[in-house]
Amino acid sequence: MPDRAFPLRVHDTLTKRKVRMDPSGKVERRRGLTLYVCGITPYDSGHMGHAFTFSIFDVLVRFVEANGQRIKYVQNVTDVDDPLLERARRDGIDWRDLADRETKVHIRDMTALGWRPPDVMPRVSAEVDGILRAATKLYRSGHGYQTDALYFDVTTYPSYGRLSRLSRRSMIRKLRHEDLLGTVGPDAKRDALDFALWRGSGPGEPAWPSKFGDGRPGWHIECSVMAMRYLGEQIDIHGGGRDLQFSHHESERAQSESLTGKAPFARAWMHTGLVRYEGHKMSKSLGNLVKVSQTLQRAPAAAVRLYLVSHRYSRDWEFTWDGLARAARLAERLRAFLAHDRSGDEAANPRLMAEFTAALADNLDTPRAVRALRAALRQHDATAVRSMLDILVGTASLT
Numbered sequence: 001m002p003d004r005a006f007p008l009r010v011h012d013t014l015t016k017r018k019v020r021m022d023p024s025g026k027v028e029r030r031r032g033l034t035l036y037v038c039g040i041t042p043y044d045s046g047h048m049g050h051a052f053t054f055s056i057f058d059v060l061v062r063f064v065e066a067n068g069q070r071i072k073y074v075q076n077v078t079d080v081d082d083p084l085l086e087r088a089r090r091d092g093i094d095w096r097d098l099a100d101r102e103t104k105v106h107i108r109d110m111t112a113l114g115w116r117p118p119d120v121m122p123r124v125s126a127e128v129d130g131i132l133r134a135a136t137k138l139y140r141s142g143h144g145y146q147t148d149a150l151y152f153d154v155t156t157y158p159s160y161g162r163l164s165r166l167s168r169r170s171m172i173r174k175l176r177h178e179d180l181l182g183t184v185g186p187d188a189k190r191d192a193l194d195f196a197l198w199r200g201s202g203p204g205e206p207a208w209p210s211k212f213g214d215g216r217p218g219w220h221i222e223c224s225v226m227a228m229r230y231l232g233e234q235i236d237i238h239g240g241g242r243d244l245q246f247s248h249h250e251s252e253r254a255q256s257e258s259l260t261g262k263a264p265f266a267r268a269w270m271h272t273g274l275v276r277y278e279g280h281k282m283s284k285s286l287g288n289l290v291k292v293s294q295t296l297q298r299a300p301a302a303a304v305r306l307y308l309v310s311h312r313y314s315r316d317w318e319f320t321w322d323g324l325a326r327a328a329r330l331a332e333r334l335r336a337f338l339a340h341d342r343s344g345d346e347a348a349n350p351r352l353m354a355e356f357t358a359a360l361a362d363n364l365d366t367p368r369a370v371r372a373l374r375a376a377l378r379q380h381d382a383t384a385v386r387s388m389l390d391i392l393v394g395t396a397s398l399t
């Protein structure tokens, strides 16, 4: 059902403008849009913050495809990274077993929540050759230097900090807060903002041979390499949670554009808001996680999806059980209506569908799209209800 309200326009964090994801470009028409979303670090099973991000991008993918356009969607698995390796060490288990187990939980959760799976879910551990080639290229072209690790030299990329719009002092403060600052000195980093491309591995950690010494990749280079390997040197949409803006996406952008000499690396950076619970950002350290599996014990999967997408993707919001219960009542009304509907395959009311499409085309305004769904339900338009549910909840069950 191509619609005049298409194409999609999305807000780009870097330029603060809405960017048209226009399918008319010659190359794009053939290969479709390209989307890279930073996936999970598999050391703790998915909570509602993760489910929010991945459900939002599922709506985007389904909306694009429902409008007859192709989209190639890559979501990585960061199975080589400090928090995962620390957890494996603490629990006395092999990092590969932990990563496998938690990746399965993620896929199980998102399958229940009705996603259209990403086209590629690359794992860092299988991408190390490409990562080393990229690190070598950065080193040879003067963007990297080696001391106690191989570092990216941020002074070679003048617009470092522009994506997150943070001052140097704020960037350093955030690195310190996240325990990513490391050491500055003659045998370490030259500058506090420099970050590792390749580093030595600790005991029990995975290590790959390289001319920079046996070791493992830094976090940011992993995503640059996986995005470019599967989607090309420049991508349409790069997504992820807002907490990744700095330092992860800032660094990814610096490396990618330094590697290719092409800008922009992403036509639009889309960032999802953080989910709070009991007044604080959901986080492992605070112990206030609401897991997807807990919500599925209390409500049908479609209700969980409706609850998630009833929030504006770019804003922070607070998870409440009351909010989930309201979404469950809506899901039950939708289920009962569709179960008793005898209207067959009548055409949907075009005004209802136009409003729904306009809502999503305008920077993925999912709360407005949910209002259009409620209007279709009130008007007993089963065809419109089904079309809208296909995009908003995917294959998540109403029962």
Ligand SMILES: [Zn+2]
Binding pocket: 037, 038, 039, 223, 248
């Ligand atoms: Zn990433």
